[in-house]
Structure formats: C-alpha cells, structure tokens
Amino acid sequence: MTVLVTGARGNIGSRVVTRLQAVGQQIRATARDLATLSVPEGVETARLDLTGEDPTAFTEALKDVDTVFLYATRASAAPFLKAAHAAGVRHVVFLSSPASYEAAEFRGPIGRIHRAAEQDLAASGLDHTILYPSWLATNARRDWGxxxxxRQPVELPYPAAQCVPIHPDDVAEVAVDLLLPDNATHRGRMQVLTGPASMRLDEAVAAIGAELGRPIPVREISREAALARREPWMAAEILESLLDSAAAAVGRPAPITNTVERITGRPARPLRTWAAENRADF
Ligand SMILES: NC(=O)c1ccc[n+]([C@@H]2O[C@H](COP(=O)([O-])OP(=O)(O)OC[C@H]3O[C@@H](n4cnc5c(N)ncnc54)[C@H](OP(=O)(O)O)[C@@H]3O)[C@@H](O)[C@H]2O)c1
Known part of the structure; x- marks a missing residue:
C-alpha cells in the first residue's frame, strides 16, 4: 500500500518523504505544480491540488493509498477528503497548528483556517490524527535569514515573546510513525509536539548566533514598524495574527510536551541542532 504525501515540496512534507523512503515504504509525493517538486530517486509523484475541482486528479492520486500526510489549505479540501474516504484511505495525519485552539489566534485567520480544516476532516468520516507542532525552527530562516x-540586526517587535522551537525532522518523524501501515499505537488523538525548551525570541536569535560563532544584534521595533515592513508574500491579516500571538506570549513560557520522545523514542532536538545543520542559510 502507498502513503500519499501532500505538500511533498514543503519543509515538513519533504522530510516525511525522505524518511518514508528510508524505511522502504511505497510513497506517492504530490505538489500542485510538479515542476517545483524534486524527490529522491524511485519516489512516485502526482500532481494534486487539495482544493482543486478535478475528481480525476483525486482518483489518480489516491489509487492504492492507505494513509495520507495532509497540509492545511486556505480553501476547503472537503471534496478531496470525500474522495479519500471513498478510495478506502485508512488514516490521515494532518499537520495543524496550535493557532487552532490558542486564545490569541483563535479568531484570527490562522486559527480559522486550521479549525475549518479540522472540521472538514471530522466530517469526512476518515480516521485521523492531528499534529500540533510548536514554533517551527524553519521560521528563523524565513523571518531572520x-x-x-x-549582517544586519534582526528586528523583533516582541523580543520577549516566548516560543518553543521544534526541529522539522522531529515533526516529520512523528508523522512517519503515524503514517506507517499497521503502526497505530499513537493514532486517533491530537498530538501536541514541542521542542525541548521555551525561550524568548531574542534568545532564539542568540542561539543561532552562538552556532554561527558570532553575536547577532537584535533591534526592538514597534508593531507598526513590523507591519510596515511586511514581506509581500505574507498577507497583512496573517502578520497581524502572528503579532497578536507574539504579544500574548511575552513573558509567558510555553508548555513543553514529551510527545516527540514518546513517539520516536528520542528526545526532541534543540534549536542549536537545527541551526548547526543550516549554517549555510545564515
Ligand atoms: N510556522 C510555524 O511555526 C507552524 C507552527 C505550527 C504549525 N504550522 C503548520 O505547518 C505549516 C508549515 O509547514 P511547512 O513549513 O512544511 O510548510 P511549507 O514548506 O510552506 O509547505 C506548505 C506545503 O503545503 C502545500 N499546499 C498548500 N496548499 C495546497 C493545496 N491547495 N493543495 C496541495 N498542497 C498544498 C504546498 O504544496 P505545493 O508544493 O503544491 O505548493 C506546500 O508544499 C503551516 O502552514 C501550518 O499549517 C506551522
């Protein structure tokens, strides 16, 4: 049987593909545009837009599929989920976000998108597990790289906001455990995944600097300045929501869970491990 990996180009999706292949699992890696997708040799690919309206694409992508790794989408993926149910998919591992339930983002767009996707999944009748990872270490590259x-200061509107960086490999390894056929021990529940330590955002910057062997200056900026410097690829309402969440996290250490170790058998990796592996990006 095949594991269908949506978003196989993504930070987490690509790692899910690599790990599934390493254990000899049959995989179908998908992207909306196959020209953007590069997969390890031997991995089957298929074009798939989860919010598309092409039932043939769903049928082809879902042929012989046992489990699905699913990303959240802005528009509803309900027709895809219906097709997955009809195709006999036995389990879906959904990469959600704590924004789905945390007060600061509950009513914001990130909360709404993930909650709507969870509702679609519940309504689909598909057996599923929801992953709630904490602050992805890859945010550091996206936001500060x-x-x-x-060699400019990293500008932070809320330097004292607490985050719990999680290594993307830890998220992928948990997902793979849940996706492998007949490996059902941890399925069917929500799994809240965190890294090993809560830290301030400016401490996260310092941890990357320590790994690079040079201090990285931080400059505190106002919320208004952060909004004015918004990158074009980030929607204004998403940035507003992220800023709300950071403001709510000032001085509040975030909870730590043992989920990564409980499921993978290894402790969650610290931010410095990710920084060491990605020095070239900084
Ligand atoms: N950033 C955080 O701190 C954080 C914390 C908790 C949870 N999360 C969750 O993790 C996600 C980010 O994970 P990541 O870094 O791995 O993401 P990423 O690298 O940005 O990849 C996102 C993937 O989603 C796929 N996708 C989006 N819309 C799609 C659609 N309509 N049909 C099919 N595929 C679609 C994209 O596929 P294409 O290749 O076709 O574009 C892409 O590969 C967030 O969106 C959020 O849901 C993030």
Missing part, C-alpha cells in the same frame, strides 16, 4: 546573512 535575510538580516543575519546581511
């Missing part, structure tokens, strides 16, 4: 590379 350009400044660090340019």
């Amino acid at each position: 350009a400044a660090i590379r340019a």
